[in-house]
Every structure is written in structure tokens, then in C-alpha cells.
Amino acid sequence: MQTFDVVIVGAGPAGMSAATEAADLGLRVALLDEQLSPGGQIYRGVNGVSAERAKLLGADYAYGKTLTSRLPRDGLAYFDGAVVWAIEDGFCISYTKDAKASVLNADRVVLATGAMERPMPIPGWTLPGVMTAGAGQILMKQSGIVAQNAVLVGTGPLLYLVAAQMIRFGAPPVALVETQTRSDLIRGARYAGGAMRGWRYLRKGLALLAEIKRAGVPRHRAATGIQVEGTDRAEAVRFHADGAEHRIVCDTVFLHHGVVPNTQAARALRVPHFWDDAQACFVPNVDSWGMADVEGLFIAGDGAGIGGAKSAELAGRITALRVAELAGKLAVADRDRKAAPLQAASQTDRAVRPFLNAAYPPYTGALTPDDATIICRCEEITAGDIRRFAKLGCEGPNQTKAFGRVGMGPCQGRYCGLSVTMLLAEAHARTPDDIGYYRIRPPLKPVTLGELAAMSAPDLEGEV
Amino acid sequence: MKPVSPFLETGTAPQVTIQFDGAPMTVPQGSNLAAALLAAGIRTFRQSPVSGAPRAPHCMMGVCFECLVDIDGVSRQACMVDVSEGLVVNRLAKAEDPDADL
Ligand SMILES: Cc1cc2nc3c(=O)[nH]c(=O)nc-3n(C[C@H](O)[C@H](O)[C@H](O)COP(=O)(O)OP(=O)(O)OC[C@H]3O[C@@H](n4cnc5c(N)ncnc54)[C@H](O)[C@@H]3O)c2cc1C
Numbered sequence: 001m002q003t004f005d006v007v008i009v010g011a012g013p014a015g016m017s018a019a020t021e022a023a024d025l026g027l028r029v030a031l032l033d034e035q036l037s038p039g040g041q042i043y044r045g046v047n048g049v050s051a052e053r054a055k056l057l058g059a060d061y062a063y064g065k066t067l068t069s070r071l072p073r074d075g076l077a078y079f080d081g082a083v084v085w086a087i088e089d090g091f092c093i094s095y096t097k098d099a100k101a102s103v104l105n106a107d108r109v110v111l112a113t114g115a116m117e118r119p120m121p122i123p124g125w126t127l128p129g130v131m132t133a134g135a136g137q138i139l140m141k142q143s144g145i146v147a148q149n150a151v152l153v154g155t156g157p158l159l160y161l162v163a164a165q166m167i168r169f170g171a172p173p174v175a176l177v178e179t180q181t182r183s184d185l186i187r188g189a190r191y192a193g194g195a196m197r198g199w200r201y202l203r204k205g206l207a208l209l210a211e212i213k214r215a216g217v218p219r220h221r222a223a224t225g226i227q228v229e230g231t232d233r234a235e236a237v238r239f240h241a242d243g244a245e246h247r248i249v250c251d252t253v254f255l256h257h258g259v260v261p262n263t264q265a266a267r268a269l270r271v272p273h274f275w276d277d278a279q280a281c282f283v284p285n286v287d288s289w290g291m292a293d294v295e296g297l298f299i300a301g302d303g304a305g306i307g308g309a310k311s312a313e314l315a316g317r318i319t320a321l322r323v324a325e326l327a328g329k330l331a332v333a334d335r336d337r338k339a340a341p342l343q344a345a346s347q348t349d350r351a352v353r354p355f356l357n358a359a360y361p362p363y364t365g366a367l368t369p370d371d372a373t374i375i376c377r378c379e380e381i382t383a384g385d386i387r388r389f390a391k392l393g394c395e396g397p398n399q400t401k402a403f404g405r406v407g408m409g410p411c412q413g414r415y416c417g418l419s420v421t422m423l424l425a426e427a428h429a430r431t432p433d434d435i436g437y438y439r440i441r442p443p444l445k446p447v448t449l450g451e452l453a454a455m456s457a458p459d460l461e462g463e464v
Numbered sequence: 465m466k467p468v469s470p471f472l473e474t475g476t477a478p479q480v481t482i483q484f485d486g487a488p489m490t491v492p493q494g495s496n497l498a499a500a501l502l503a504a505g506i507r508t509f510r511q512s513p514v515s516g517a518p519r520a521p522h523c524m525m526g527v528c529f530e531c532l533v534d535i536d537g538v539s540r541q542a543c544m545v546d547v548s549e550g551l552v553v554n555r556l557a558k559a560e561d562p563d564a565d566l
Contacts, residue, residue, distance in 0.1 A: 034526060036546055041525065053474070116527050128507045128520030129470070135524035138543075143492075143499035144475035171472050232518045233507050251470035262527075377528065380514040410529035445526075448538055 004030045004077070006323050007093050007106035009084050009265060012040015013309045014301025015112030016067045018316035018323075023075035025324035030104055031071070032082040032095055034445075038068045040114055041134065042309040045142035053144055056168040058161075060204075060309070061141070067313070086442035087269055091296065096447055100454035108296040108323050111266055112316060115259040115302035118281070119415045120154060120366045121375045121383070124228030125255065133162045133256035146171040150252035151237045153177045153226060156360040157201075159256045160208040167215045174250050176212065177239055179257065179363040181222040188359025198352025220246065224365060228253050257362045261303045264414060267440040269294050275432040278357045279306055280367070281418060282437055288343070289322035290315060298323060307350050314346040367419075368426050375423070376416035378409020383423055390427035397421055397438045410446065413438045469505035480549040491547050498524060498531045498542035501553075509533060509542065510556050532556060 006022055008015045011033035019031040031038075039046045043064025046054070054062040071078050079097060086094040093104045117132045124130065133152055139145045146169040152159055155178055163173050188195075195202055212219070226239040229247075236249045260281040263273060271292045273282040283305040290298045300319040301312035321339050324330040330338075369375060371384025381404050386394075389403040397413075397420045400406040406420060407413030413420075417438050424435045477492035484501065491500035498521045501509070508518040509531050521531040524543045531542040534554040542553075 034544065116525065117523065126512070126517065126519065128509070128518050131522050131524065135522065138524040139471070139499050139502070143496050143503070145471045145473050145499055145503045148470055148472050150470075169472070169474060233520075377512075377519075377522075377530065380512060380517075410532070411527060414527050450538065 001103055001105050002030070002077075003105040004028045005106065005327050006030075006108045006110060007032065007091065007104055008110040008112055009033075009087075009093070010040065010112035010114055010301070010303070011035070011038040011071075011078065011080075012112060012114045012301060012312060013042060013064075013067060014114070014303070014312035014316040014319075015040065015110070016071060016316065017313045018110050018112060018300055018320045019076050019078070020067075020070045020073065021317045021320035022323055023073055025320065026329045027075065027320075027324055027327055029076045030079065030093075030106065031076060032079045032084055032093070032104075034081065034083040036081045038071060038078065038080065039064050040112075040312075041138075043067065044138055049141065049144075053140075057141060057165055083445050084265070085445045085447050087265060088442075089269075089294075094442075094447075096445075096451045099451055101447060101451045102455060107327065108298065110290070110298040110300055110316075110319055110323065111303055112299075112301045112312075113262045113265050113303045114312070115306060116262050116414065117256055118258045118260045118362055119375075119419065120255040120257050120363065121369045121373050121419055122153075122226050122228065122255070122363075122366050123370070123373050124230060124234065126374055126377055126380075127228055127230045127234045128232070129230070129234030129251060130228050130253045130255065133159055133254040134259075136252070136254045137162045137165060140165055140169055147252040147254070149174055149250050150254055151175050151177060151248050151250045152254045152256070153179075153223075153237060153239075154255050154257040154363060155180045156256060156258050157205055157208075157356065158259070160205060160212060162254065162256070163217060164208045164211045167211060167217070172215045172217050173254075174217075175248050176217060176219045177223045177226065177237060177241070177246075177248070178219060178221045179223050179226070179365075180360050184361055185359050188355045191354040191358055194351040194353070195355035197348060198350075198355070201352045201356075226363070226365060257366065258360065259302065259306055260418065261305060262414075263303070263437075264412070264440055264444050266292070266297075266299055266303065267437065268442050268444060269297060271297065271299070273437065276305065278354065280362055281306075282421075282432070288318075290319040291322060307346075307353065310349045311346055314342050314349065318342050318346070367422055369419070375419040376406045376409065378411055378415070379405045379407075381406045381416070383419070386420055386423040387427055390424055394424070395428070396424065396436055400424075401438075407438050412440065412444075469503055471503045473503050480547065482547055482549075482551040482553060484553050485555055493547070493549075495547055496524075496543060497533070497545040497547050497551070497553065500547055501542060508555075 005027040046064035082097040
């Protein structure tokens with residue numbers, strides 16, 4: 001079995017910067033990512049894109065190459081296409097690569113597993129042709145294909161970025177159906193001070209909006225009652241806005257109302273999480289170095305709370321400094337001297353967040369959906385089912401499994417977890433912290449008997 | 465005949481041939497399987513094990529499991545697989561879905 005000083009899970013900006021920093025400080029580092037090339041969500045497929053496509057996607061995307069190009073170096077072993085499915089105390093990290101399971105050993109683990117888009121359960125969201133906006137973006141980045149005749153639905157900066165990228169790819173969306181209201185923007189204005197410190201982000205946002213306007217893409221704001229119509233695929237989006245009912249015919253619907261930390265691995269390691277009201281999601285409890293209450297475990301990047309790509313990159317480096325210090329490779333004074341400018345840069349970078357959180361809140365209609373709306377896509381459980389379970393005495397998310405297999409499908413609750421917590425909190429008039437979340441157990445991703453059978457002998461001995 | 469796809473392809477990669485549900489299909493070499501199937505006009509990837517409703521890729525990042533297909537007898541997320549010449553891909557029969565009740 002291979003042994004490392006630190007194993008880092010996830011090769012997005014956080015994981016890549018943590019890995020290079022740690023290797024430079026003399027640690028033996030393993031970096032694993034289930035994707036076949038490094039970059040994470042923001043820099044997805046950046047190593048494979050043509051110069052032409054990179055230009056369409058923008059300079060912020062192309063920047064990812066500077067991070068991926070630093071990976072080949074002494075002391076850093078990068079495992080691409082490696083799905084991590086179990087992390088056991090100590091640490092033993094089990095993963096599958098090329099249909100073969102293996103185990104790595106490490107004193108310390110950094111989870112840099114990033115974020116996922118907040119699921120947006122609205123009527124019709126399970127129909128073929130309804131995807132997330134991030135999925136639409138992944139299709140452009142990774143495969144160079146763009147949806148024609150698509151409607152973007154939801155809210156937030158990523159929605160505008162994807163719209164602009166689609167325009168540059170030659171397929172402007174048919175319309176933007178946005179859910180934020182005027183009063184959200186006014187609430188956001190309270191944080192104008194922070195927003196001004198993050199003026200670069202504001203300027204970028206305004207440039208995107210100008211691009212969308214120039215392309216003549218209609219924008220509907222404060223939309224409510226949003227639903228996707230269709231029998232065996234998406235055919236139209238219906239919604240209410242500006243005092244009227246609208247119906248827009250389309251082939252594809254891209255949903256997006258923010259991103260939330262991917263907490264699956266941290267929860268499996270029993271890291272305590274708490275509800276963050278400003279971001280309306282659970283975040284793991286970590287200190288300013290990303291250190292969790294589990295010995296030797298760190299969380300860096302969007303997985304520790306949404307801060308965006310730049311913050312993730314800085315967080316990876318900050319965490320690496322603490323890991324190196326604990327491993328005896330860096331004196332405390334040197335750690336602090338190196339960390340100070342990174343911490344200052346991170347504060348400035350995050351200054352815009354309170355504005356974004358307030359101005360682009362998640363769509364209420366999808367936080368506590370109507371009774372008939374499916375919230376667990378795998379088991380086809382509706383919001384009404386959860387409310388019914390609550391009336392029958394179901395107190396917490398784990399109990400819903402007994403009531404109706406909620407969260408027991410292949411996605412292991414990744415898509416319904418937050419909805420179930422919010423619906424139970426509403427039904428019992430309690431806080432999400434009181435209600436809690438699913439207990440997550442390994443395997444984090446399905447592993448087949450064939451993959452286990454192919455496990456190399458030394459790995460199995462290590463398991464005993 | 466190739467079904468009409470709602471997606472526009474901008475790439476110019478050389479093509480390879482894979483088998484989809486027993487029929488040959490040409491797709492860009494090294495492309496992502498879920499993306500290649502969508503670009504080829506495939507709209508339904510599987511049926512939900514509970515009601516049989518049609519499903520197709522949703523997240524494209526390995527989270528939602530809606531793009532499950534059968535590759536060499538193993539159900540895998542199409543969005544996490546790159547295509548190569550001769551890859552044999554089948555839609556899962558409803559009962560084969562890993563989530564179906566035994
Ligand atoms: C679909 C999507 C698109 C986005 N696009 C943009 C954008 O264009 N611009 C922008 O500023 N922000 C974007 N974001 C926001 C994004 O979260 C951050 O900007 C940034 O990517 C966060 O970096 P990170 O390193 O924390 O995590 P990520 O970049 O998300 O990287 C996490 C990595 O961990 C890997 N991983 C997770 N679990 C496992 C496992 N069990 N085994 C192995 N590997 C695993 C994933 O494959 C992934 O590569 C996007 C988010 C999403 C979800």
C-alpha cells in the first residue's frame with residue numbers, strides 16, 4: 001500500500017493549490033480526482049480545450065491552465081479518474097481507478113471536493129431536457145456542444161456567465177427567467193460596502209449583463225410559479241412575472257439558484273456541520289486553516305462554504321501551510337508569515353459574498369415546493385409525501401428513509417437532502433440545525449464486486 | 465436516420481464508432497459519453513425504476529445518477545465516461561437499474 005504525508009481529494013482550484021504548496025514544502029502528496037482531467041468545476045477540461053474555445057469561455061476559465069500546469073512536480077502524485085469511495089480513520093483512502101479498487105495510506109487528508117449546484121425542485125424538473133446551468137456549461141467546456149433553444153431559469157452570477165458563454169458559442173438562450181426580486185436587490189444594497197471592495201466581481205457581472213442585453217436575450221425578473229411542461233421531455237417553461245402568465249417554448253431548460261457545499265465525504269467522517277442562514281445550506285465546522293474536529297482532517301475550498309474559485313485557491317494554500325507545520329516541515333512563525341498575505345487576499349476576495357447572498361437568494365418556490373413536486377428524484381418522493389411523513393410523526397431525515405426510502409437511491413441523498421431538512425423544519429417549526437441531515441455512510445460512490453475483486457493483494461492485506 | 469438534436473456541435477475531433485442499443489453510432493473521439501449521446505439526439509437515457517418515467521442527464525458532474533447506462537454489464541454514469549472506438553453502450557432495462565427493488 002502506498003503511504004503519503006497527505007492525501008488530497010479533489011483537483012479543483014483548492015485541491016490543486018493545496019497539493020502544489022504542500023509538495024513544495026517537502027510533503028509527499030497524493031491528489032485524487034474522479035474526473036479524467038484536473039480543474040474541478042470552474043476549470044473543467046481546461047487542459048483539453050482549443051485556444052478558440054478557451055477564448056469563448058473567458059480569461060477566468062483559461063487561467064485554470066496555470067494551476068493545472070503546476071501539478072507535475074516532485075513529491076506530488078496525481079491520480080486522475082480516481083473515484084474516492086471510502087475514507088477511514090487513520091487514514092485509509094479507498095478509491096477506484098480503471099475499474100480497479102486500491103487503498104492509500106496518509107497521516108492527513110484534505111477534502112477539496114467543492115460544491116454542487118443547489119437542487120431546484122420545481123414541477124417538471126425530472127423531464128429529459130431539464131438540466132442544471134452548470135451542466136450546460138460543462139457541455140460547452142468539456143465537449144464543445146451548446147444547447148440551442150434553451151431557457152435559463154433561476155438566479156445568481158453563474159446564470160449570467162452561462163448565458164454569456166452560450167451567446168459567444170453562437171446559441172443565445174431564448175430567455176432568462178430570473179427569480180430574484182427588487183427587494184432582494186435592495187437588501188443586497190445594504191452590503192454595498194463589501195460589494196465595492198469586490199468591485200472587480202461587480203464590474204464582471206455588469207459586463208455580462210451588457211453582453212446579454214446586446215444579444216437581445218429577454219430577461220424576466222421576480223418570476224414565480226415556475227414549471228416545466230412536457231410529457232416525455234421538456235417542451236416549455238411556464239411562469240408568472242410582471243402581472244402576467246408566460247409560456248416559453250423550448251427544447252432545453254437550464255436551472256440554477258446557487259451552489260452549495262458537497263458535504264458527503266465530510267459527513268461520512270462525522271464532521272459536525274451547522275446551518276448557514278446567509279447561504280441557506282449546511283457547512284462543515286472548520287477553523288480558519290480549514291481544520292476540522294476530526295484529527296488530521298482538513299476541508300478547503302467551496303466544500304467548506306461557498307467562496308468561489310479565487311478563495312478556493314487561496315484556501316488550498318492556507319490549509320497546506322498548516323498541514324506542513326503539523327508534519328514538522330514548517331516552523332509556526334514561517335507558517336504565519338506565509339499565510340498572512342493569503343489570508344488578507346482571501347478576506348478581500350470574499351467581501352462581495354454578503355451582497356451576492358442577499359441579492360440572489362435561492363428561489364423560495366424550490367426551497368419548500370408545492371406538494372406535488374418531486375424532491376427525491378431517485379425514489380420519486382414528493383414534497384407532499386415529506387409533509388405527510390412529518391404529520392405521521394417523522395422527526396428527522398434519517399427516519400424519512402423508513403417512511404418512504406427517501407434518499408436511499410443511487411445519488412445517496414445528494415439531491416434531496418437539503419429539501420428534506422427544510423421541509424421537516426417547516427412542518428415542525430424547528431430550525432434546520434435541530435432537524436439535521438442524513439447520516440452518510442461509505443461507500444460514497446457505488447463500487448462493484450468486480451472492482452473490489454481487482455483490488456491488489458497488498459491493499460487487501462492492509463485492510464486486515 | 466440520426467434524430468434531430470437540440471445541441472449544436474462546435475468541435476472538429478475525428479470520429480469513432482460506438483455501439484448504442486445495438487446500432488452503430490459515430491461520435492467525436494475522446495468525447496464525454498453523455499455529451500456525445502445528447503449531441504446525437506438521444507433524449508431519454510433510462511426509465512426511472514419507480515414509475516418508469518423517462519430520464520436523461522441532469523448535472524453532468526457525477527452527482528445525480530440520471531445518466532446511468534450499461535457498459536459491459538456494469539451500470540455507469542455516462543457523464544463520467546470518455547468514449548473510445550468500439551465502446552458498447554446499452555440503455556438499462558428497467559429491472560436492471562441498480563436501484564430497482566429485488
Ligand atoms: C457545475 C458547476 C460549475 C461552476 N462554474 C463556475 C464558473 O464557471 N465560474 C466560477 O467562478 N465558479 C463556478 N462554479 C463554482 C465553483 O464551485 C467554484 O468556483 C470552484 O470550482 C470551487 O473550487 P473547489 O476547488 O473548491 O472545488 P471544485 O472545483 O468543485 O473541485 C472539486 C473536485 O473534487 C472532485 N471530487 C468530488 N468528490 C470526489 C470523490 N469522491 N472522489 C474523487 N474526486 C472527487 C470533483 O470531481 C471536482 O473535480 C461552478 C460550480 C459548479 C458546481
